Amino acid sequence: MVDRTAADIVSMTASCSARTYNRLPVVIERGEGVWLYTKEGRRLLDCFAMFAVVNFGHANPRISRALYTQAEKISVVAPSLHNETAAEFAWRLCRFTKARRMHSAIIGTEAFEKSVKILRKRGYMALRKWGDRAKVTENSAQIIVCRGNFHGRTYASLSASTNPRYRQNFGPFVPGFVAIPFGDAEALERAITPQTVGFVLEPIQGEGGIHVPPSGYLRQVRQICDSAKIALVFDEIQSGMGRTGKNFASDHEGVKPNLRLVGKALGGGALPIAAVVGDEELVGLIEPKDDGSTFAFYPLGCAVAIEAMNILEEGEVTANAARVGEYFMRHVRELSHPLIKEVRGLGLFIGIEFAEGVSSSRLQEMLLEEGMIWCMAGEHVLRFTPPLIITESETDMAVEGLKNVLARL
Numbered sequence: 188m189v190d191r192t193a194a195d196i197v198s199m200t201a202s203c204s205a206r207t208y209n210r211l212p213v214v215i216e217r218g219e220g221v222w223l224y225t226k227e228g229r230r231l232l233d234c235f236a237m238f239a240v241v242n243f244g245h246a247n248p249r250i251s252r253a254l255y256t257q258a259e260k261i262s263v264v265a266p267s268l269h270n271e272t273a274a275e276f277a278w279r280l281c282r283f284t285k286a287r288r289m290h291s292a293i294i295g296t297e298a299f300e301k302s303v304k305i306l307r308k309r310g311y312m313a314l315r316k317w318g319d320r321a322k323v324t325e326n327s328a329q330i331i332v333c334r335g336n337f338h339g340r341t342y343a344s345l346s347a348s349t350n351p352r353y354r355q356n357f358g359p360f361v362p363g364f365v366a367i368p369f370g371d372a373e374a375l376e377r378a379i380t381p382q383t384v385g386f387v388l389e390p391i392q393g394e395g396g397i398h399v400p401p402s403g404y405l406r407q408v409r410q411i412c413d414s415a416k417i418a419l420v421f422d423e424i425q426s427g428m429g430r431t432g433k434n435f436a437s438d439h440e441g442v443k444p445n446l447r448l449v450g451k452a453l454g455g456g457a458l459p460i461a462a463v464v465g466d467e468e469l470v471g472l473i474e475p476k477d478d479g480s481t482f483a484f485y486p487l488g489c490a491v492a493i494e495a496m497n498i499l500e501e502g503e504v505t506a507n508a509a510r511v512g513e514y515f516m517r518h519v520r521e522l523s524h525p526l527i528k529e530v531r532g533l534g535l536f537i538g539i540e541f542a543e544g545v546s547s548s549r550l551q552e553m554l555l556e557e558g559m560i561w562c563m564a565g566e567h568v569l570r571f572t573p574p575l576i577i578t579e580s581e582t583d584m585a586v587e588g589l590k591n592v593l594a595r596l
């Protein structure tokens with residue numbers, strides 16, 4: 188390998204990669220637990236865990252061992268064949284999510300796309316089965332989503348989005364999505380029509396700014412969907428896998444969806460793997476001609492996901508997320524700084540909303556100078572989603588760094 192400097196790497200990236208992100212000018216060489224190490228030997232506290240992917244810490248030895256062990260046997264097996272690790276993964280994921288059946292995907296947005304297909308197919312099958320009782324007419328199914336949602340960047344997800352910054356220049360969009368305000372159960376009741384086949388929402392909105400809905404909201408939407416006989420879908424790609432102090436954010440209200448989307452940390456912070464899990468009546472509708480993808484059920488991803496579930500089932504990581512998250516939020520609130528408008532979240536899924544006028548890129552750069560990597564969720568919300576193994580004293584460093592930055596703003 189050519190011996191390049193960090194500056195070489197930054198300009199090399201800029202010269203030939205699509206400019207999808209405003210990348211911070213650091214080159215990460217390795218990670219360990221909650222720490223990232225740069226090419227130039229700096230140690231940085233990871234306060235965002237690669238958008239809530241690295242829940243169990245960087246280079247987690249258990250995850251790495253699962254990966255190496257599987258890689259020595261076989262990494263990919265065509266989904267048209269059988270493999271024991273893949274079978275074990277499917278079975279374990281159903282048990283872990285209390286679902287009857289799962290459908291394999293690789294990344295989150297793909298899981299969303301698959302859920303749209305399942306919801307639509309169910310609508311049209313019901314039409315054929317029950318005739319006029321189900322009034323969804325052919326090719327006109329509608330799915331209700333929430334304003335401010337984020338389900339990914341491919342076309343169905345983008346079409347469901349209400350964010351003009353993501354959508355501009357990319358129309359025409361996939362029809363059939365209706366957006367209602369997040370956290371407003373009455374708006375859901377009003378939006379349901381005979382064409383509605385499902386309601387999809389994040390139990391806590393992540394990319395939209397870490398918005399926690401009013402208490403009881405998930406139970407209310409469950410009841411509304413039940414009485415309208417439409418499917419309820421929780422996108423727990425970011426809020427799941429222990430992030431909020433329970434396995435899934437919806438567990439806080441004890442609400443079970445008909446479909447749940449999982450991804451990100453499911454791959455143990457090592458590999459991409461995602462899924463749609465849920466009721467037989469829905470996931471069971473998928474037949475060989477309906478869907479599929481080359482890498483579905485790839486054993487390497489399945490192996491790390493099994494280990495991720497093993498870790499979560501032991502309970503310590505989730506308990507830590509709940510305890511340390513509360514501790515951190517209390518300490519940030521105690522800063523009671525006029526530029527901080529609100530501190531909100533659950534477990535280690537936390538947003539710190541700043542007053543308008545505070546430049547988000549400047550904020551991130553200043554935090555980097557303090558030795559930490561943070562990222563935004565929306566325009567003015569700084570997101571704190573570190574690895575779930577972070578300790579109280581490590582969050583003290585984050586609070587201290589934040590305090591120093593606030594003093595300089």
Ligand SMILES: Cc1ncc(COP(=O)(O)O)c(C=O)c1O
Nearest residue numbers: 294295296337338339393424425
């Ligand atoms: C709630 C939610 N759904 C879906 C996605 C898309 O996941 P991916 O980037 O893996 O496609 C994200 C990504 O941030 C997300 O937060």
